[in-house]
Amino acid sequence: MIQRAIDGRVTSAATAVKVRVSHLDVYYGSNHAVRDASLDIEENQVTALIGPSGCGKSTFIRAINRLHDLTPSARVSGKVELDDVDIYSRGVDPIVMRRRVGMVFQRPNPFPMSIYDNVAYGPRVNGERDASRIAGLVEDSLRHAALWDEVKDRLSESGVALSGGQQQRLCIARVLSLRPEVILMDEPASALDPIATVKIEELIAELRERYTVVIVTHSMAQAGRVSDRTAFFLNGSIVEAGPTNQIFTRPKDRRTEDYITGRFG
Amino acid sequence: MSTELDSPRTLTAARGRAAQRGLTTRQAVSDRAFRVALLGATLLFVALIAGLFVELVHGSWESIVTFGAGFLWSSEWNPVTNHFGALPFIYGTVVSSAIAIVIAGVVGISAAVFLAEFAPAVVARPVSFFIELLAAVPSVVFGLWGLFVLAPILSQTVEPFLQRYLGFLPLFSGPIYGVGLFTAGLLLALMIVPTVAAIARDLIQAVPNELREASIALGATRWETATRVVLPSARAGIVGACVLALGRALGETIAATMVIGNRPAISASLFAPGYTLSSVIANEFTEATSSIYLSALLELGLILFVVSVVVNGGARVLMWSMLRSLGRRP
Numbered sequence: 001m002i003q004r005a006i007d008g009r010v011t012s013a014a015t016a017v018k019v020r021v022s023h024l025d026v027y028y029g030s031n032h033a034v035r036d037a038s039l040d041i042e043e044n045q046v047t048a049l050i051g052p053s054g055c056g057k058s059t060f061i062r063a064i065n066r067l068h069d070l071t072p073s074a075r076v077s078g079k080v081e082l083d084d085v086d087i088y089s090r091g092v093d094p095i096v097m098r099r100r101v102g103m104v105f106q107r108p109n110p111f112p113m114s115i116y117d118n119v120a121y122g123p124r125v126n127g128e129r130d131a132s133r134i135a136g137l138v139e140d141s142l143r144h145a146a147l148w149d150e151v152k153d154r155l156s157e158s159g160v161a162l163s164g165g166q167q168q169r170l171c172i173a174r175v176l177s178l179r180p181e182v183i184l185m186d187e188p189a190s191a192l193d194p195i196a197t198v199k200i201e202e203l204i205a206e207l208r209e210r211y212t213v214v215i216v217t218h219s220m221a222q223a224g225r226v227s228d229r230t231a232f233f234l235n236g237s238i239v240e241a242g243p244t245n246q247i248f249t250r251p252k253d254r255r256t257e258d259y260i261t262g263r264f265g
Numbered sequence: 266m267s268t269e270l271d272s273p274r275t276l277t278a279a280r281g282r283a284a285q286r287g288l289t290t291r292q293a294v295s296d297r298a299f300r301v302a303l304l305g306a307t308l309l310f311v312a313l314i315a316g317l318f319v320e321l322v323h324g325s326w327e328s329i330v331t332f333g334a335g336f337l338w339s340s341e342w343n344p345v346t347n348h349f350g351a352l353p354f355i356y357g358t359v360v361s362s363a364i365a366i367v368i369a370g371v372v373g374i375s376a377a378v379f380l381a382e383f384a385p386a387v388v389a390r391p392v393s394f395f396i397e398l399l400a401a402v403p404s405v406v407f408g409l410w411g412l413f414v415l416a417p418i419l420s421q422t423v424e425p426f427l428q429r430y431l432g433f434l435p436l437f438s439g440p441i442y443g444v445g446l447f448t449a450g451l452l453l454a455l456m457i458v459p460t461v462a463a464i465a466r467d468l469i470q471a472v473p474n475e476l477r478e479a480s481i482a483l484g485a486t487r488w489e490t491a492t493r494v495v496l497p498s499a500r501a502g503i504v505g506a507c508v509l510a511l512g513r514a515l516g517e518t519i520a521a522t523m524v525i526g527n528r529p530a531i532s533a534s535l536f537a538p539g540y541t542l543s544s545v546i547a548n549e550f551t552e553a554t555s556s557i558y559l560s561a562l563l564e565l566g567l568i569l570f571v572v573s574v575v576v577n578g579g580a581r582v583l584m585w586s587m588l589r590s591l592g593r594r595p
Contacts, residue, residue, distance in 0.1 A: 070477070111498075126484050
């Protein structure tokens with residue numbers, strides 16, 4: 001599987017940095033969850049964040065669209081630059097910023113409303129009033145999320161009634177409806193069966209053509225299959241980051257090697 | 266049987282089997298006894314409800330036979346001529362409760378959204394505590410306060426104000442007494458608002474946080490998240506909370522009796538005095554000298570009983586269906 005990643009994806013040297021995270025620290029109360037993490041996330045690449053449970057990778061990804069703002073006990077310091085603008089700086093409105101940085105969650109979380117309304121939600125709250133434009137966005141997004149053919153005849157049915165894998169693709173369509181620039185995925189396939197997982201992974205491979213994708217995964221095989229670049233987290237710090245094939249075959253750090261080869265974690 | 270289990274002889278295979286048999290029998294017996302006891306306790310409640318219903322029908326039978334279905338829409342209530350009709354009481358009950366649930370619904374749901382979605386814990390906790398304390402105030406105290414504080418305020422300021430600007434509507438026309446349907450409705454609203462606010466807050470908090478995060482991550486504001494995602498998710502349950510509160514308003518006796526005016530009349534104006542089913546039962550029970558009078562009062566009780574059971578049952582079903590639909594999410 002790692003071999004496929006090596007053959008299939010040769011990272012071009014000329015990619016631009018889309019998100020630059022520098023010296024990020026995140027605290028929950030007194031718990032120091034992310035420690036001085038710095039990472040360059042390159043445009044139109046899939047970056048996988050791997051590491052054992054509780055190593056801070058989910059906390060890290062949630063800092064990239066300021067979801068920690070919702071948690072009163074969470075504190076963030078450091079810089080997260082999206083196209084060279086720090087999203088934590090005073091002039092940035094998180095509401096506007098989140099439109100450019102979408103998020104897919106660990107458990108499929110469609111809204112308890114129709115399939116159509118689920119996808120139309122993003123454009124609507126962002127001020128889109130034109131019904132035909134919304135309809136176009138809904139269809140495009142569902143097609144792009146490889147769900148259109150399965151749901152086109154029942155768009156008015158509840159999104160919650162879909163299967164788990166379909167729900168997760170609905171959530172991806174919901175994110176795509178805003179035409180974001182960056183898509184964050186927090187273990188998007190961990191609640192799904194193997195067949196649904198394959199579909200999500202195929203989808204990720206297509207998404208990288210238009211979007212910058214950051215995916216948290218606890219499955220190294222998945223990281224090997226879908227990502228161009230990988231960052232290894234341990235105890236809240238980034239131990240090592242680089243092209244996926246290099247991390248998987250010639251890790252520089254002993255701890256990365258131990259994790260990759262299954263000696264712990 | 267237990268001595269057999271404790272004995273060392275059970276070590277032999279045959280005895281072991283016997284002991285095993287003894288064990289299963291003993292468990293089965295105690296299980297069965299326990300189940301029967303629980304079933305009995307449960308059936309007792311069902312029997313109470315059924316018995317109450319049967320007794321009310323039995324007591325009001327004379328009135329049911331004499332007045333038939335016309336009892337429900339006759340507005341005459343005359344103990345002297347022994348002609349009885351329930352309409353003014355049904356009207357008073359429905360109108361005062363409707364006023365109460367409209368006001369309590371709006372205020373209670375707003376408070377619940379604020380407490381569950383926006384208020385920091387240092388504010389939400391004490392406020393929730395005081396809202397729940399409000400539910401513990403005895404209704405006769407509410408009644409006293411309503412009669413001596415609320416009614417004068419309403420008759421001197423609020424009702425003249427409404428009449429000046431909305432007096433062209435029959436609802437706000439006519440003489441102002443202070444006591445009346447509007448005062449009763451407002452007082453009932455105060456009494457049931459804790460029910461709406463506390464239950465709605467719990468139900469809103471039961472909405473999974475993942476839905477809020479999904480909405481926020483799509484660039485929605487917290488306000489949009491609360492009104493477009495969280496409230497619709499909890500809608501069935503909140504409607505249930507309102508219906509439950511409505512049930513309380515329908516049956517509330519003493520406070521309504523103290524401020525509604527106790528006149529069995531149907532008037533278009535909300536400022537006019539009225540009468541409720543429970544008030545007339547409480548007020549006239551001791552004066553019911555003829556058997557048909559007593560029977561008519563019991564029939565009012567039967568109407569109130571049926572309405573309350575249906576309303577409360579419906580409320581439970583609504584809230585239960587909401588929690589179940591949220592729980593079914595994978």
